Amino acid sequence: xxxxxxxxxxxxxxxxxxxxxxxxxxxxxxxxxxxxxxxxxxxxxxxxxxxxxxxxxxxxxxxxxxxxxxxxxxxxxxxxxxxxxxxxxxxxxxxxxxxxxxxxxxxxxxxxxxxxxxxxxxxxxxxxxxxxxxxxxxxxxxxxxxxxxxxxxxxxxxxxxxxxxxxxxxxxxxxxxxxxxxxxxxxxxxxxxxxxxxxxxxxxxxxxxxxxxxxxxxxxxxxxxxxxxxxxxxxxxxxxxxxxxxxxxxxxxxxxxxxxxxxxxxxxxxxxxxxxxxxxxxxxxxxxxxxxxxxxxxxxxxxxxxxxxxxxxxxxxxxxxxxxxxxxxxxxxxxxxxxxxxxxxxxxxxxxxxxxxxxxxxxxxxxxxxxxxxxx
Amino acid sequence: xxxxxxxxxxxxxxxxxxxxxxxxxxxxxxxxxxxxxxxxxxxxxxxxxxxxxxxxxxxxxxxxxxxxxxxxxxxxxxxxxxxxxxxxxxxxxxxxxxxxxxxxxxxxxxxxxxxxxxxxxxxxxxxxxxxxxxxxxxxxxxxxxxxxxxxxxxxxxxxxxxxxxxxxxxxxxxxxxxxxxxxxxxxxxxxxxxxxxxxxxxxxxxxxxxxxxxxxxxxxxxxxxxxxxxxxxxxxxxxxxxxxxxxxxxxxxxxxxxxxxxxxxxxxxxxxxxxxxxxxxxxxxxxxxxxxxxxxxxxxxxxxxxxxxxxxxxxxxxxxxxxxxxxxxxxxxxxxxxxxxxxxxxxxxxxxxxxxxxxxxxxxxxxxxxxxxxxx
Numbered sequence: 001x002x003x004x005x006x007x008x009x010x011x012x013x014x015x016x017x018x019x020x021x022x023x024x025x026x027x028x029x030x031x032x033x034x035x036x037x038x039x040x041x042x043x044x045x046x047x048x049x050x051x052x053x054x055x056x057x058x059x060x061x062x063x064x065x066x067x068x069x070x071x072x073x074x075x076x077x078x079x080x081x082x083x084x085x086x087x088x089x090x091x092x093x094x095x096x097x098x099x100x101x102x103x104x105x106x107x108x109x110x111x112x113x114x115x116x117x118x119x120x121x122x123x124x125x126x127x128x129x130x131x132x133x134x135x136x137x138x139x140x141x142x143x144x145x146x147x148x149x150x151x152x153x154x155x156x157x158x159x160x161x162x163x164x165x166x167x168x169x170x171x172x173x174x175x176x177x178x179x180x181x182x183x184x185x186x187x188x189x190x191x192x193x194x195x196x197x198x199x200x201x202x203x204x205x206x207x208x209x210x211x212x213x214x215x216x217x218x219x220x221x222x223x224x225x226x227x228x229x230x231x232x233x234x235x236x237x238x239x240x241x242x243x244x245x246x247x248x249x250x251x252x253x254x255x256x257x258x259x260x261x262x263x264x265x266x267x268x269x270x271x272x273x274x275x276x277x278x279x280x281x282x283x284x285x286x287x288x289x290x291x292x293x294x295x296x297x298x299x300x301x302x303x304x305x306x307x308x309x310x311x312x313x314x315x316x317x318x319x320x321x322x323x324x325x326x327x328x329x330x331x332x333x334x335x336x337x338x339x340x341x342x343x344x345x346x347x348x349x350x351x352x353x354x355x356x357x358x359x360x361x362x363x364x365x366x367x368x369x370x371x372x373x374x375x376x
Numbered sequence: 377x378x379x380x381x382x383x384x385x386x387x388x389x390x391x392x393x394x395x396x397x398x399x400x401x402x403x404x405x406x407x408x409x410x411x412x413x414x415x416x417x418x419x420x421x422x423x424x425x426x427x428x429x430x431x432x433x434x435x436x437x438x439x440x441x442x443x444x445x446x447x448x449x450x451x452x453x454x455x456x457x458x459x460x461x462x463x464x465x466x467x468x469x470x471x472x473x474x475x476x477x478x479x480x481x482x483x484x485x486x487x488x489x490x491x492x493x494x495x496x497x498x499x500x501x502x503x504x505x506x507x508x509x510x511x512x513x514x515x516x517x518x519x520x521x522x523x524x525x526x527x528x529x530x531x532x533x534x535x536x537x538x539x540x541x542x543x544x545x546x547x548x549x550x551x552x553x554x555x556x557x558x559x560x561x562x563x564x565x566x567x568x569x570x571x572x573x574x575x576x577x578x579x580x581x582x583x584x585x586x587x588x589x590x591x592x593x594x595x596x597x598x599x600x601x602x603x604x605x606x607x608x609x610x611x612x613x614x615x616x617x618x619x620x621x622x623x624x625x626x627x628x629x630x631x632x633x634x635x636x637x638x639x640x641x642x643x644x645x646x647x648x649x650x651x652x653x654x655x656x657x658x659x660x661x662x663x664x665x666x667x668x669x670x671x672x673x674x675x676x677x678x679x680x681x682x683x684x685x686x687x688x689x690x691x692x693x694x695x696x697x698x699x700x701x702x703x704x705x706x707x708x709x710x711x712x713x714x715x716x717x718x719x720x721x722x723x724x725x726x727x728x729x730x731x732x733x734x735x736x737x738x739x740x741x742x743x744x745x746x747x748x749x750x751x752x
Contacts, residue, residue, distance in 0.1 A: 109532055113539040155531050156485055159563075163489040163556035170555060179546060180539035182555055183562075187535075 056205035072105030078264035089209035130360035135352035157190030246301035250280025283331035432581035448481030454640035465585035506736035511728035533566030622677035626656025659707035
């Protein structure tokens with residue numbers, strides 16, 4: 001992160017989340033939490049920390065009005081912990097009301113352009129990715145999953161936006177970038193705003209759950225929503241921000257681009273165990289010191305594993321934190337315990353996912369049919 | 377045109393075509409003309425003046441190998457003299473061999489983004505535009521006409537190219553531009569290179585007939601063909617350049633964007649006559665002077681009308697030139713004569729075009745079916 005810019009394509013960690021509020025205008029989440037009947041684990045554990053216009057979503061839920069939850073995935077491989085986190089948020093926000101629809105974009109054009117993956121390859125990966133999100137609890141009856149490469153509505157919006165945006169606006173948000181990244185950002189704004197097109201029910205609140213480093217994309221989409229308000233009636237999209245998981249290697253954020261920093265939901269349990277057991281921690285130099293000073297869960301990627309994903313409930317996560325900070329919990333056992341939880345989760349998840357492969361295919365077919373007929 | 381750059385989006389005229397050869401590497405056309413059995417009127421009248429790799433097309437014709445001719449139109453209104461000129465070139469190059477296929481892109485996404493025209497509006501205009509080109513002689517059996525908004529292959533190529541291009545490369549070719557214009561240029565490169573995709577028969581020579589000011593688009597497409605040669609086997613596209621018609625108002629080039637500078641093939645004959653009769657000319661201050669010094673056909677938009685379009689044959693165009701330069705032909709009669717020729721052409725053309733509306737619709741349907749099945 002450079003001095004005055006967030007980098008959605010970088011790998012560095014964010015050190016001070018409060019700065020995001022003063023510098024970028026991300027609003028705190030806390031004041032809104034009481035309006036949720038059952039706040040999500042991410043909200044309760046301080047993982048979700050900020051928002052923009054989340055009140056619009058809360059109001060839609062309270063008044064039983066339609067809203068959408070939007071996110072996307074680059075189908076370059078299996079679900080990673082980062083994708084899981086966003087998926088968990090989507091599932092949660094979909095569950096708040098029968099009027100909530102999830103839009104899930106499969107960025108296969110990007111996977112092709114950046115990673116050289118053919119559309120056939122990514123189509124296969126996408127089915128697995130969709131099965132993953134179903135296994136995490138997505139309701140397929142209120143979900144629309146689409147391939148960017150097949151969604152002309154998104155491409156058209158991207159092109160329209162490209163004419164309305166100034167280079168200075170893009171530079172202010174993203175810094176000086178290669179044009180392909182600007183283009184990807186504009187199409188992504190198309191993804192975010194598509195649910196508000198007349199053929200998809202018209203203007204409505206749309207929530208985009210993202211990692212804090214993705215805020216530039218939100219700002220662009222919000223700028224464009226304002227700029228094209230007269231043409232499309234766009235409501236500025238809302239966002240909720242989660243903290244970034246620390247990489248297991250101890251350097252920067254956990255990232256798909258650095259496989260050693262995390263793991264996918266499909267990696268062999270033995271490999272995952274190894275990664276967890278070898279993880280960097282917030283532990284002290286000696287056991288003696290750790291007993292005396294306590295560990296440092298706030299900088300520990302192993303604590304993040306508990307807190308972001310694998311602690312069975314909030315009390316469990318809190319207990320781990322307190323035992324660590326209190327010098328009772330030592331890193332060796334803690335990693336063992338984490339590895340066991342991870343392994344149990346993975347085994348269960350895979351079972352569910354395998355059983356849901358057919359549902360995933362059906363959801364893709366159904367979504368496509370819906371979007372094509374909506375375009376007419 | 378600034379000192380070292382051609383502006384495909386500008387309205388200024390080009391004063392010195394020979395400079396294009398020394399500065400931009402456009403090759404002269406003359407040495408290749410003898411290889412055409414029946415050179416086109418544009419070639420014989422010095423309107424087409426330059427080329428890049430046109431020899432590839434000549435060779436394809438000579439060896440009876442497949443080649444394509446590619447151009448596009450922004451469907452913002454009726455055929456203008458500039459669109460007619462490119463269409464004439466397409467028809468000519470298609471006619472050289474049974475192995476020549478025309479690809480014609482209808483840039484409806486741009487018409488939407490730049491001119492706010494809905495896809496319904498442009499779809500109607502496009503049918504009329506296609507009927508125009510059929511009336512000018514296009515063989516529909518070897519033509520593929522498509523809407524950019526429906527052609528995912530083009531969009532995908534545009535996105536792929538956006539990742540492979542550097543900002544410096546774009547700036548070197550186009551100067552510092554608004555990102556939307558860069559994006560349009562990249563999608564246009566997609567149009568130019570699409571005929572070489574495996575599903576459309578694979579690598580082959582593709583000719584793009586253009587006005588001299590459009591050379592930046594050709595350079596970009598050729599750069600990208602080289603850059604993606606290993607992935608797609610692209611043959612660098614060929615081009616042939618025609619001079620730009622002078623605007624009737626005497627300022628700059630004839631341009632769709634300045635309606636007074638020219639006319640469409642659908643304007644009322646009375647209006648067109650008026651424009652021709654009111655045209656700026658290369659005439660002298662007085663009749664006496666014109667008799668003594670001769671007129672200046674080389675800077676006269678009325679002579680351009682004869683030479684580019686409406687002189688029934690080459691001898692006719694030459695005679696007008698010589699009479700004018702020799703001080704025999706006066707501007708008043710010359711404009712009257714031009715107006716009559718234009719009117720006759722328009723009446724004939726409209727008759728043909730009206731009769732071809734159904735064929736135009738059929739060509740669009742047939743093309744779409746072909747491109748969809750080719751994508752599978």
